[in-house]
Amino acid sequence: MKYMLLICADPSLDATEGNPTIEQWLDEVEGKRLDGSQLRSRSDATTVRTRGDDVLLSDGPFAETKEHIVGYDVIECADLDEAVLIASRHPVARYGAVEVRPFVEV
Amino acid sequence: MIVRDGIAAVFRAERARIVATLIRATGDWDLAEECVQDAFAQALETWPREGVPRRPGGWLTTAARRRALDRLRRSAVEATKLREVAESTGYEDDRDDGGIDDDLLRLIFTCCHPALTLEARVALTLRTVAGLTTAEIARAFLVAEPTMDKRLVRARRKIRHARIPYRVPPAHLLPERTGSVLGVLYLLFNEGYSATAGAAPVRRRLCAEAIRLARTLVALMPDEPEAVGLLALMLLHDSRREARTDASGELVALPDQDRSRWDAGRTGEGVALLDSALRRGQAGPYQVQAAIAACHAMAVDAESTDWPQIALLYGQLAKLVPSPTVELNRAVAVSMADGPRAGLYLVDALADELAGHHLLHATRADLLRRLGRTAEAAVAYREAASLAPTDAERRYLARKAAEPARAG
Numbered sequence: 401m402k403y404m405l406l407i408c409a410d411p412s413l414d415a416t417e418g419n420p421t422i423e424q425w426l427d428e429v430e431g432k433r434l435d436g437s438q439l440r441s442r443s444d445a446t447t448v449r450t451r452g453d454d455v456l457l458s459d460g461p462f463a464e465t466k467e468h469i470v471g472y473d474v475i476e477c478a479d480l481d482e483a484v485l486i487a488s489r490h491p492v493a494r495y496g497a498v499e500v501r502p503f504v505e506v
Numbered sequence: 507m508i509v510r511d512g513i514a515a516v517f518r519a520e521r522a523r524i525v526a527t528l529i530r531a532t533g534d535w536d537l538a539e540e541c542v543q544d545a546f547a548q549a550l551e552t553w554p555r556e557g558v559p560r561r562p563g564g565w566l567t568t569a570a571r572r573r574a575l576d577r578l579r580r581s582a583v584e585a586t587k588l589r590e591v592a593e594s595t596g597y598e599d600d601r602d603d604g605g606i607d608d609d610l611l612r613l614i615f616t617c618c619h620p621a622l623t624l625e626a627r628v629a630l631t632l633r634t635v636a637g638l639t640t641a642e643i644a645r646a647f648l649v650a651e652p653t654m655d656k657r658l659v660r661a662r663r664k665i666r667h668a669r670i671p672y673r674v675p676p677a678h679l680l681p682e683r684t685g686s687v688l689g690v691l692y693l694l695f696n697e698g699y700s701a702t703a704g705a706a707p708v709r710r711r712l713c714a715e716a717i718r719l720a721r722t723l724v725a726l727m728p729d730e731p732e733a734v735g736l737l738a739l740m741l742l743h744d745s746r747r748e749a750r751t752d753a754s755g756e757l758v759a760l761p762d763q764d765r766s767r768w769d770a771g772r773t774g775e776g777v778a779l780l781d782s783a784l785r786r787g788q789a790g791p792y793q794v795q796a797a798i799a800a801c802h803a804m805a806v807d808a809e810s811t812d813w814p815q816i817a818l819l820y821g822q823l824a825k826l827v828p829s830p831t832v833e834l835n836r837a838v839a840v841s842m843a844d845g846p847r848a849g850l851y852l853v854d855a856l857a858d859e860l861a862g863h864h865l866l867h868a869t870r871a872d873l874l875r876r877l878g879r880t881a882e883a884a885v886a887y888r889e890a891a892s893l894a895p896t897d898a899e900r901r902y903l904a905r906k907a908a909e910p911a912r913a914g
Contacts, residue, residue: 401669479671480621481679502668 402503403483407471409496436473509554520563526613535662545569611726618687626661636715734783735793741776742799745769757902761808773803794823813842830859846876864893
């Protein structure tokens with residue numbers, strides 16, 4: 401079963417101190433993590449909407465929230481309990497939040 | 507007719523176990539419930555004619571499995587699932603390997619998974635484990651039936667889509683998950699016992715179901731003292747049910763209750779269960795609360811209640827689950843043990859945290875009345891009445907507000 405971990409954090413917080421590093425987490429989830437990356441800040445985002453024949457662009461994210469999506473990981477594991485365990489150990493989970501979204505299975 | 511009643515009794519006793527087994531076999535909650543329903547319909551048709559089978563539960567499980575197999579064949583699902591369901595349509599060995607009880611426990615833990623909202627956990631437990639209809643659950647929680655139906659559909663869908671595992675959690679997750687199961691059962695019971703609204707028969711049904719589920723859980727997890735503690739707590743509270751309201755349906759406070767109307771059988775069972783749990787030496791919040799209820803249950807009247815012991819137990823409870831309402835209850839016990847002044851001192855310390863809570867003002871009012879400060883007491887009673895959530899409580903507090911002028 402595949403899950404997307406959306407890594408969300410308030411970028412004004414720098415809470416890396418004293419927390420486990422992303423490298424430690426990556427070592428831990430080796431074999432379960434299929435893909436993932438940090439993302440550029442949302443001031444670099446462009447939101448695209450196609451309405452009829454018009455392509456509408458706007459500068460910035462599609463929704464203004466305090467916590468931004470700062471990265472993502474795709475993991476493959478047995479069930480939600482395992483996905484939650486992996487998400488709970490992500491360093492950002494300690495000061496931000498990790499949204500666990502199941503893939504649509506085909 | 508006798509067979510019909512017999513089938514109803516079998517249905518009540520066996521339904522949850524059979525549903526649990528069918529969910530494991532098919533992975534489909536709706537299909538499982540429908541097939542179990544069909545199996546009972548089939549029993550109603552054949553048993554009166556052919557007699558009740560030697561093992562009615564096994565017969566029903568097999569009938570439900572066959573039904574599921576038929577349906578899955580018709581919808582052409584993948585071969586592995588069909589094999590799983592087909593594997594044990596012979597029911598003779600079902601009862602002996604403990605497999606069926608394991609399924610029921612799996613079902614309970616899955617219904618109470620923390621990835622579901624608390625409302626969804628409660629609704630799903632009532633629907634799937636207790637077997638209430640969606641209409642009954644909607645009535646109990648005062649929501650429209652379509653709203654409750656949506657809640658159940660959404661919960662079942664999340665279990666499937668997010669793959670919430672259908673299992674008893676492994677050891678490292680078990681304490682937390684057991685806590686969630688106990689929390690759901692206690693919420694159910696409280697909803698029935700101190701319901702903020704709703705008709706009396708519906709509330710009684712909720713309490714009865716909560717107690718029945720707690721009994722099931724204790725039977726399935728005999729080594730979990732908090733499950734036993736919760737069952738004891740429910741029984742001890744429930745033993746006072748008849749004495750809590752008078753003939754006209756008005757609330758009667760604990761000190762004024764006619765203790766001869768307490769159900770001695772329930773009290774005795776509750777105390778015995780609590781003793782057996784406490785002997786394990788792993789006291790938790792439910793056991794401590796049951797111990798407090800037992801102190802009340804064993805006192806012949808309010809005056810001879812062991813208030814110092816109750817105050818100590820509330821202190822212990824506050825350490826396990828710190829909360830201002832626990833502190834408020836401790837203050838009441840302290841006031842009974844050491845006098846109203848000591849109690850008032852503790853209550854006033856909670857004034858900010860519980861400002862919007864009617865029980866803070868009701869407690870303050872009672873302490874002021876006992877100190878002879880009747881004018882202040884009347885003001886506090888009126889404040890409490892204006893914040894109380896139920897009509898019965900509002901009437902009780904309004905009555906009290908009118909009282910202190912004549913009694914001290």
